[in-house]
Amino acid sequence: MKLQEIIKEENLVYKRTPLMTDNVLSYCPGCGHGTAHRIVMEVIEEMGVQDDTIGIAPVGCSVLAYDFMNIDMVQAAHGRAPAVATGIKRTWPDKFVFTYQGDGDLAAIGTAETIHACNRGENITIIFINNGIYGMTGGQMAPTTIEGMKTSTSPYGRDLQLMGNPLKITELVAQLPGTYFVARHSVHNPAAVRKTKRAVQKAFQIQKERKGLAFIEIVSNCNSGWKLPPVKANQWMVENMFPFFPPGDIKVDGELVKKE
Amino acid sequence: MGELKLMKGNEAIAEAAIREGVDAYFGYPITPQSEVLEYLMAEQPEKRTGMVVLQAESELAAINMVYGAAAVGKKVLTTSSSPGISLYQEGISYIAGAELPCVIANVVRGGPGLGTIQPSQADYFQTVKGGGHGDYKLFTLAPSSVQEMADFVSLGFEIAFKYRTPVMILSDGMIGQMMEKVELKEQKPRWTDEEIKKMHDKWATIGKTPDRERNIITSLNLDSAIQEKHNHKLQAKFRKMEAEEVRYELFNTDDAEYLMVAYGSSARIAQKSIALARAKGIKVGLLRPITLFPFPEKPLADLTPQLKGILSVELSAGQMIEDVKLAVQCKVRVEHYGRFGGMIHSPEEVLTAFEQTFIGK
Amino acid sequence: MAKVIGAIVVDTERCKGCEVCVASCPMQVIELSKEVNGKGYHFAYMAQPDACIGCANCAIVCPDGVITVYKVNKRA
Numbered sequence: 001m002k003l004q005e006i007i008k009e010e011n012l013v014y015k016r017t018p019l020m021t022d023n024v025l026s027y028c029p030g031c032g033h034g035t036a037h038r039i040v041m042e043v044i045e046e047m048g049v050q051d052d053t054i055g056i057a058p059v060g061c062s063v064l065a066y067d068f069m070n071i072d073m074v075q076a077a078h079g080r081a082p083a084v085a086t087g088i089k090r091t092w093p094d095k096f097v098f099t100y101q102g103d104g105d106l107a108a109i110g111t112a113e114t115i116h117a118c119n120r121g122e123n124i125t126i127i128f129i130n131n132g133i134y135g136m137t138g139g140q141m142a143p144t145t146i147e148g149m150k151t152s153t154s155p156y157g158r159d160l161q162l163m164g165n166p167l168k169i170t171e172l173v174a175q176l177p178g179t180y181f182v183a184r185h186s187v188h189n190p191a192a193v194r195k196t197k198r199a200v201q202k203a204f205q206i207q208k209e210r211k212g213l214a215f216i217e218i219v220s221n222c223n224s225g226w227k228l229p230p231v232k233a234n235q236w237m238v239e240n241m242f243p244f245f246p247p248g249d250i251k252v253d254g255e256l257v258k259k260e
Numbered sequence: 261m262g263e264l265k266l267m268k269g270n271e272a273i274a275e276a277a278i279r280e281g282v283d284a285y286f287g288y289p290i291t292p293q294s295e296v297l298e299y300l301m302a303e304q305p306e307k308r309t310g311m312v313v314l315q316a317e318s319e320l321a322a323i324n325m326v327y328g329a330a331a332v333g334k335k336v337l338t339t340s341s342s343p344g345i346s347l348y349q350e351g352i353s354y355i356a357g358a359e360l361p362c363v364i365a366n367v368v369r370g371g372p373g374l375g376t377i378q379p380s381q382a383d384y385f386q387t388v389k390g391g392g393h394g395d396y397k398l399f400t401l402a403p404s405s406v407q408e409m410a411d412f413v414s415l416g417f418e419i420a421f422k423y424r425t426p427v428m429i430l431s432d433g434m435i436g437q438m439m440e441k442v443e444l445k446e447q448k449p450r451w452t453d454e455e456i457k458k459m460h461d462k463w464a465t466i467g468k469t470p471d472r473e474r475n476i477i478t479s480l481n482l483d484s485a486i487q488e489k490h491n492h493k494l495q496a497k498f499r500k501m502e503a504e505e506v507r508y509e510l511f512n513t514d515d516a517e518y519l520m521v522a523y524g525s526s527a528r529i530a531q532k533s534i535a536l537a538r539a540k541g542i543k544v545g546l547l548r549p550i551t552l553f554p555f556p557e558k559p560l561a562d563l564t565p566q567l568k569g570i571l572s573v574e575l576s577a578g579q580m581i582e583d584v585k586l587a588v589q590c591k592v593r594v595e596h597y598g599r600f601g602g603m604i605h606s607p608e609e610v611l612t613a614f615e616q617t618f619i620g621k
Numbered sequence: 622m623a624k625v626i627g628a629i630v631v632d633t634e635r636c637k638g639c640e641v642c643v644a645s646c647p648m649q650v651i652e653l654s655k656e657v658n659g660k661g662y663h664f665a666y667m668a669q670p671d672a673c674i675g676c677a678n679c680a681i682v683c684p685d686g687v688i689t690v691y692k693v694n695k696r697a
Contacts, residue, residue, distance in 0.1 A: 003670060006628040006691050013627075014677040016686035025685050029662065030639030034684030051467045054332070057478075066476045072465035074331045075478035077354050080324035083316065087328025087336070088465075090312045091284045092453070095332070095467060113324070116317035190645050190678035223639075230639040 019045045021070045026061075028135075030230020032220030033061060035187040036129055036196070037068055040098065043200045044071065047208075053096040054088055056081040058110075060102035061135040079110025082117030085124045096207055098125040104134045107143040107169040114169065121178025121212045125203045128170065128215065131222040132241060139225035143167040146244050151225065166244065170217040174251040180212030182251035186219045188234040192247070199249075212254065219245050262443045269409040269435040270295035272442045273339065273365055276410035278305045280417060281448040283334035284312040286325035290344045291377040292433040293367035297339075309450050319344040323351030323364075330360035331477040333456040333464035335417055339365040341433070342383050343374060345391075352426055353392025356494070357479025359463075361420035363413065365429035367436035370602030378602030379433035381526060384579035387430050388553040395491055397498040399505070400428045400552040402523040406440035408550075414445065419505065423497050424463070430552060432575065434525040434604065498554075507550035508559055512538065516545030518618055519563060520610075521584050522573040523549045526598070530573045532607035537614065544614065552580070557587040564588045569618040573610055574598040593618075624695050627675020629667055632687040636664035642679035642688060648672040651679055 019041035027033045044053050050071055057065040059078035066073035076084040081099035089097045099106075106114050106128050117124070133151055134140040140153040144166050148157040158166070174182040181203060185196040196218060203214030219241050221233040228236055249257050267275065274296045277285060285305075287297045297315060305311035312329075316322035322338055329336040340348060345366045355362060368383045370376035387400050399419050401412045409431060416427040451459070457466060461475075468474040481487035509527075512534055513519065522530035527548040537544045547563065549556050570592055572581035578596035585594050597613035599605040605613075629651070636658065642665050643651045652668035665688070667673060675692025 001626050001693070001695060003628055006626055006675075006693055007630060008691065011691040011693050012689070013675055013692045014680040014688075014690040016689070020686055024635055027684065029637035029684075030641050031684055034686065035682060038686050051469050053467065054465050056328075063480060064482075066474075066478060070468065070474055072468045072475045073477070074328065074465050075358075075476070075480055076327070077324060077350055080320065080327075080351075083321040083324035084328035084331070086314070086321075087284070087286065087325035087330075088332050090314060090325070091329045091334045091336070092332050092466070094453075112317055113321050116321065187682070188641075190676075190682055193681045230641055231644045234641070234644075 017042045017045045019050060019070045021068055023067045025068055026064055028224045030221065030223050030233065032131070032187045032218065033129060035193060036127065036218050036220065037065060039187070039193065039197045039200055040100070040127060041069055043197065043204055044096070047204055049096050052094065053098070056085050056097070056099040058099070058101040058105035060105050062100055062102060062129065063136065065100050079105050079108070080113055081105065081110065082113040082122070082124070082126065086117055086122050089122055089124050093123070096204060098127060100127045101129070102135070103128070103130045103132065103142045103144040107167050111169070115173065115176070118173040118213050118215065119176045119178045123207055123210050124213055125207050126213065126215045127200070128217045129220050130217050130245065131220045131225070133222045133225040135222045135225050139222070143169070146240060168245070170215065170250060173215050174256060178213055179215055179251055180254050181206050181214040183249045184217040184219060184245060184247050186237070186247055188221065188237060217245070219247065262445050264441060264443055266439050267406060267442050268295055268437060268439050269406045269431060270367065270437065271299045272406045272410040273413060273429070274299040274303070275444060276413040277337050278303065278309055278311055279445050279447050280413050281309060281335065281450040282311055282337050282413070283450055284329045284336045285338065286314050286316050286322040286329070286336070287338050287340065288316050288319045288322050288344060290341045292369055293339050293341045293436050309447070311450065319347035320350070323348040326362050327351055327355055327360060330355065330362045331465050333460035333466060335451070337363045337413070339367065341367045342369050342371050342380070345383065345386070349392040352398065353394055353396065354479050355426045356392070356396035356398065357394060358477050359424040360426070360477065361417070361424050363416035363420055363427045363429065365431055368430065368432040370600065376602030377433065379525060379575060379604060380600060380602055381432055381524060381575035382577070382579065382600055383430065384552065384574065384576060387428055388555070396494060397501070397553050398428050399423070399425055399501060400430050402430045402550060402552050403435055404524050404527045404548065406435065406438065406442045409435055410442050410444060423501065425497065430524065432525050502554040505551060506554045506556050506558070508556035509548040509550060510559070511546040511548070513545035513547065513563060515543050516566065517568050518542065518544040518614070519567050519570045520544060520546045520573050520614070521549070521560065521570060521580065522546065523552060523580065526573050526575050529605060529607055530610060533610040533614065536607055536611050542619065555583045555587065560584065560587040561589070564591050567592045570594045571614050571617060572596045573605070575604065576600050625674045625692060626695050627673040627690065627692045628670060629673060629679060630689045631665050633658050633664040635685055635687040636662060637685055638662035638664055639684065641682050641684065645678045645682045647676065647678060648674055
């Protein structure tokens with residue numbers, strides 16, 4: 001069969017959602033941000049709620065998320081996205097509101113806003129990208145930098161005595177009564193992408209049903225910050241990040257998932 | 261005539277907000293303005309008008325909740341006092357940069373630092389000279405009565421939406437805490453979602469419909485040429501405010517040889533001082549700026565030729581005096597008098613200071 | 622027996638050559654080209670087009686969303 005016979009509209013099985021703009025992503029080659037953006041936009045497209053969705057972009061690499069997501073978006077001050085989302089959702093409860101935040105934004109400078117929005121059970125969706133590093137500012141240590149990991153501000157590796165422990169904020173928010181669904185996933189291979197997408201679908205469905213806050217961590221790579229080529233970075237992530245940040249559901253239907 | 265009530269300034273601003281049809285109030289307790297949140301929580305405005313009231317976990321969160329609600333075209337109010345307003349500054353800068361409308365009230369207390377909980381006007385610089393980072397101006401209304409605390413809610417939102425800009429009501433612990441007769445306006449209905457869409461769909465992030473491009477609320481422009489252009493746009497707005505929105509009041513200025521300039525609670529004290537001075541045959545008048553930005557420069561300059569001296573009377577170490585001096589351009593002597601750190605000057609103290617400064621006794 | 626035949630189209634100018642698609646292809650269809658695009662990236666292409674089954678794995682892991690996938694079910 002000739003290629004021209006296959007490449008026809010009626011044979012189409014996958015193309016980029018029109019909810020991603022035509023702007024070329026500003027992210028480094030292989031960065032998980034692009035995949036995470038696309039998953040969220042696919043879910044919004046499939047639910048048909050583009051007209052009623054407002055996204056909140058953080059400070060960090062995804063500060064320009066509004067250049068790529070073809071929906072109404074608000075750019076928030078560093079760490080304040082959950083408060084901004086609260087202001088929108090409380091005054092316009094029919095809208096779908098999500099924040100898209102990195103680890104520095106959500107788990108360092110914005111810890112208070114994160115914890116309290118989760119604890120109040122704001123009916124929003126939080127997408128948390130954890131790559132263990134500050135990408136935008138050039139690879140400094142993040143609250144989620146794992147022990148021994150080298151960054152520009154932990155050049156000899158994270159020393160727990162000196163720099164404190166990496167923060168498992170996802171496990172932390174799962175303890176709060178306001179969170180209804182808490183999960184950790186990744187976007188480094190097709191199976192992981194499919195799982196993440198199902199989690200995001202579930203999160204938006206929970207918001208639709210006004211059941212509470214859904215919080216999805218996506219453990220991701222930072223090839224530039226980690227100084228690894230993309231595929232090797234993904235391997236490093238599986239081998240080093242997953243033992244500390246294991247993927248899977250943490251809280252489902254308001255109940256903590258029991259560990260076997 | 262509207263309903264008359266005896267109220268604290270803090271209660272008046274809260275009741276006025278409900279009657280203005282404000283959509284949301286976000287705040288965090290701090291003395292001397294906690295009655296605003298207390299009044300609203302007790303009044304349950306969600307039952308009266310559907311207004312949302314939420315106690316935030318911090319001032320940082322409160323001002324960013326304001327940012328969010330303002331981004332979707334809602335009328336949103338917050339209040340705080342000096343140390344809390346310092347925490348608001350980041351948010352105010354973002355709100356100004358992103359061109360969002362909102363009303364913020366500062367019931368000022370003595371500083372710096374934790375300072376005191378008594379009245380002060382020492383946040384003048386913070387309010388009109390920047391406060392947060394970047395080139396922006398904060399439209400500022402200075403109430404001198406409980407009535408104005410109430411009235412400036414409506415006026416504040418009118419300005420805020422006309423210019424898509426944050427508006428500050430710069431009050432103080434005296435106006436916030438004292439009780440006075442206040443005439444309350446009739447209840448205005450809150451804007452419906454449809455009305456908001458009709459009025460603000462050009463900019464508000466209320467959902468991208470197929471008939472328009474997406475709306476983005478941001479203060480970020482990585483391209484500095486675009487950011488400069490954006491700054492020019494902001495500056496043009498501030499110039500328009502200076503040309504069209506100056507508000508002030510004059511007392512006994514027709515024959516005045518001397519002038520006091522005072523705003524807010526200090527203006528009320530100065531007004532009494534002037535009565536005492538007039539009784540002694542001293543021809544002194546008062547200019548009360550109602551807008552601090554834009555400052556009533558022209559009316560002040562216009563009065564200057566007839567004046568021998570100006571006393572800037574403030575509950576601070578002398579802040580507004582800088583704007584008074586700029587307005588009169590060295591054509592007349594300008595001096596400052598004021599108690600501060602939470603202390604309040606009496607009319608007699610002001611008169612004595614005035615006489616010592618300008619009459620020489 | 623039904624044979625699935627697939628094909629991908631890579632938006633070569635937007636491809637950043639990260640190779641995540643290469644690692645995700647179960648049929649080893651994709652490789653990076655020797656040439657570079659306008660940005661200087663070695664872009665992905667179908668090196669073994671006959672082996673493509675149109676599973677879309679490459680497209681769903683592509684961070685830049687540059688891959689479009691087509692598939693036909695053909696009777697042998």
